[in-house]
Amino acid sequence: MIRHIAIALLLSLTLTACGFQLRGSTPLPASLNPLLIQGIDIESPIGAELAQLLGESGVxxxxxxxxxxxxxxxxxxxxxxxxxxxxxxxxxxxxxLHEMLRFELVSKANAQLIPAQSVGVVRAYVNTEEQVLGKQQEEEMLRQDMQRDLADQLLRRLQTQLK
Structure with a gap:
């Protein structure tokens, strides 16, 4: 029993020592609060996804x-x-399917915090004439998944470059 506890403790120490963190568990700096998003409607699918992820990161x-x-x-x-x-x-x-987005982060005084860069997602799917409606739904689901991935990529870039 003690051996199992020691192994579990050793594994958890190893994971934390290598910098492992659960996705979305790294908060963004408080200096970003409050943050303004320009160039996209916050109620659009990608805007809403990004707003949710930023909120979960403390922004x-x-x-x-x-x-x-x-x-x-x-x-x-x-x-x-x-x-x-x-x-x-x-x-x-x-x-x-391709979805791309360029972004940059600037301070209130217009000083560049993160230079302009791109994030992108690519997905492929098989098209069959027999399942037209099913393929339309599949494409829509892929697009929703791509928007989540794109917002997640952008958030990870922010977290990495603002450390």
């Missing part, structure tokens, strides 16, 4: 430039779909 959001301690500027949010492959009849066999 309060504002809609007023004068009240903001920092400004997260989002640019060039692009959503694309392209043909990945065609079958022997020349019909689309696979699609590839």
């Amino acid at each position: 309060t959001l504002t809609r007023q430039t004068s009240a903001a301690a920092a400004i997260l500027r989002l640019h060039n949010h692009r959503v694309d779909r392209r043909v990945l492959s065609v079958d022997s009849n020349g019909k689309v066999a696979e699609y590839e």
Whole structure:
């Protein structure tokens, strides 16, 4: 019994020593509060996802430039779909979905805290003519998943670069 406790303690010490943390458990600096998000509607799917993740990381959001301690500027949010492959009849066999977003973080005084950079997500799915409705639903689910991943990538970049 004591041996099991010692092993568990040793494993937990090893994990904390290597810097392991659960995703989303790293708070962002308090100096970002309150944060203004510019360039995207906060009620859009990607905006709502980002707002939720920022809130979980201890960031309060504002809609007023004068009240903001920092400004997260989002640019060039692009959503694309392209043909990945065609079958022997020349019909689309696979699609590839892309979602990209450029961002930068500046202080209230417009000093650059994080330079402009991009995050992006790519997914592919098989297209079959027999399941048109099912494929539309699959694409919508993939897009929702991509938006979550994109917001998560952006948050991890903020956490990493503001340490």
